[in-house]
Amino acid sequence: MSISKESREFIEDLRLYLISSGKNEKEIEEIAGELEDHLYEAEKDGKDINDIIGKTPREYMEQLANEMSFDFKGLLKFIPVTILGAISYILMGDALRGEMEYSLLDLIGYPFIFLFTLFLSATSFKYVASNEISKTKEWLIFWIVGSTPTVLFLAFIYWNENYDPVTYQVGTVGNVIAIVLSILIFIGISIWNKSWVFIIIPAILFLPQVLIEQTSLEENTKVILTGIFIPVCIMVYSLIVIRREK
């Protein structure tokens, strides 16, 4: 079943809009499929997307969203799992580097940054999906959203160093426990999600680092090797995934 490029874009935007509005995934797929079916038939009869939605895309998406319930249960499952994943990721990195040292500000700051970024992403996705804006503006928005966590993390690190000297340190045993726990959580999420991504991505990010650390190379060479290895692995993995999807 093939529909025009404009129609396909509208359906994709609608999906993004409804997902960012926290609607149920199954319901989203249902209405998207139904509209696709309609657009296909309508285009065969010589009509186009504007004849069908009859108003601006934004108004139409809003109208549909109003009739769909907020998927609280789905979100309740999604948010804790994602937070858990993000925390394990941070813990593992710190533990491998032997830098497990946290201030109270860290403990409050990390979850705050995470939730704020999540909220910001959802709002901007909704905006981009429902408004006809230029590609430049779209990229600018995604760039701002993408760099927000980094900027916030940097701000927190700065604030930490200057104003909050109280830290909780974790010893070697704590490091090992953190690594084992993180690995268990990655495996748990992968099983829950029925996807290898949560094992493969941490493996790519952490394994080369650990292996290279074991060698007797010079510090500089180690850093460069790690810097080359990680992007290359991610690229290879992305290529494999794209191949498979096709």
Add this chain to the structure above:
Amino acid sequence: MSSSQILKGILEGCLLSIIAKGETYGYEIIGKLYNYGFTMVSEGSIYPLLLRMRKEGLVTTSQKNLPSGGPKRKYYSLTAKGRKELEAFKERWDEIAGCVNKLLEEEG
């Protein structure tokens, strides 16, 4: 007053009536509406309405395979509650239409 404002409450009753005539899907519903002359209804506007009608339990949906293959198509049929709602709509409509017609006739 635009037709869409007048139509707002009426369209749901019309959808009930069309679905009552037999199991049908979105594009067919809009085709039937147009055959009856409802060309002021934009095609997409039936979907938010159908979503609400399903939430209220007036219609049920089922996914069916097309004879031509390809993805499934969503069919609507009326529930017992929907049938009752259709009867109630008919009564209300007769009443309102009767009054409006009587009033407008006097003008001429």
